[in-house]
Amino acid sequence: MPVSRTLGVDEALSRLPALHVVDVRTPGEFASGRLPGAVNVPLDRIGAGLADLRRAAGTRALLLVCASGARSDRGAALLASHGIAAASLTGGTRAWAEAGHGLEHPPGPVRAVWGMERQVRFTAGALVLLGVVLGLFVHPAFQLLSAAIAGGLVFSALTDTCGMAVVLGRLPFNRRGPVPLG
Numbered sequence: 001m002p003v004s005r006t007l008g009v010d011e012a013l014s015r016l017p018a019l020h021v022v023d024v025r026t027p028g029e030f031a032s033g034r035l036p037g038a039v040n041v042p043l044d045r046i047g048a049g050l051a052d053l054r055r056a057a058g059t060r061a062l063l064l065v066c067a068s069g070a071r072s073d074r075g076a077a078l079l080a081s082h083g084i085a086a087a088s089l090t091g092g093t094r095a096w097a098e099a100g101h102g103l104e105h106p107p108g109p110v111r112a113v114w115g116m117e118r119q120v121r122f123t124a125g126a127l128v129l130l131g132v133v134l135g136l137f138v139h140p141a142f143q144l145l146s147a148a149i150a151g152g153l154v155f156s157a158l159t160d161t162c163g164m165a166v167v168l169g170r171l172p173f174n175r176r177g178p179v180p181l182g
Helices: 009-018 027-031 047-059 070-081 092-098 116-137 140-159 163-169
Strands: 019-023 061-065 086-089
Touching: 009 019, 009 061, 009 092, 019 047, 047 061, 047 070, 061 070, 061 092, 070 086, 086 092, 116 140, 116 163, 140 163
Parallel strands: 019 061, 061 086
Antiparallel strands: none
């Protein structure tokens, strides 16, 4: 059954048994709660998983999910460029939970993990603050750090990419072993 480029929460819920749900968040975010039956293929690893995703798309339609829908939109576009049809969940896991639908959690205590957008905001703010403080008290050249972060944020907004998110996604607390597609 073909899927449109995006699915709303209600439509995704009604079609869930007919979908392969692929969560493109970091493994740390994935461990904090996911749609029922979802497997984790982080956005930065989609290229390496193209063969598995193509096979999965041959059996059931793919639904990509992230926290807000932005990364899953990018993932669906990337898959489309490789001839693999996939939809993105509008609003992501946040919209799913706000609609009152349950999230699955791994066994054991729920792991409190910041979403990638929050990690980026914290890191960017901390680096800007560090650049200002060091520029005031150590050497004015440290203000270039703040300027570089500001430039990176502008570039990120203009290109709808985020290099800082890629770097943060490689940190150990955002990494776990791959979850195979079912």
